[in-house]
Amino acid sequence: QLQLVESGGGLVQPGGSLRLSCAASGFTLDYNAIAWFRQAPGKEREGVSCISRRGGIRNYADSVKGRFTISRDNAKNTVYLQMNSLKPEDTAVYYCAARATSLDSVCEFERYDFWGQGTQVTVSS
Numbered sequence: 001q002l003q004l005v006e007s008g009g010g011l012v013q014p015g016g017s018l019r020l021s022c023a024a025s026g027f028t029l030d031y032n033a034i035a036w037f038r039q040a041p042g043k044e045r046e047g048v049s050c051i052s053r054r055g056g057i058r059n060y061a062d063s064v065k066g067r068f069t070i071s072r073d074n075a076k077n078t079v080y081l082q083m084n085s086l087k088p089e090d091t092a093v094y095y096c097a098a099r100a101t102s103l104d105s106v107c108e109f110e111r112y113d114f115w116g117q118g119t120q121v122t123v124s125s
Helices: none
Strands: 003-007 010-012 018-025 032-039 046-051 058-060 068-073 078-083 092-100 119-123
Touching: 003 092, 018 032, 018 092, 018 119, 032 068, 032 078, 046 068, 046 078, 058 068, 078 092
Parallel strands: 010 119
Antiparallel strands: 003 018, 018 078, 032 046, 032 092, 046 058, 068 078, 092 119
């Protein structure tokens, strides 16, 4: 069964850190660009960060630049999102998504084929 499974969410105080993981099963992430999206209650889904299939390109939303870092370990079939200096406005359900591509130049926030179920991140004191 093809799956993307996010983990690592939880409740953290403002200024704290979390590391989200996105693990694939049933397929390899090697030929996929991966992105993290989030959706807060009452808001539209937004792209947070993306990484090209070999990690050569990484992009971030302006709201998370300098605080979040995306990385991937293709040997472990996993992509990570390190989130530091968390703010209450980072509270959302975070989703990872995969987009099949042969190019290491693809890293954007559209046309993703496969999605995980999401993990809740709550930043609150």
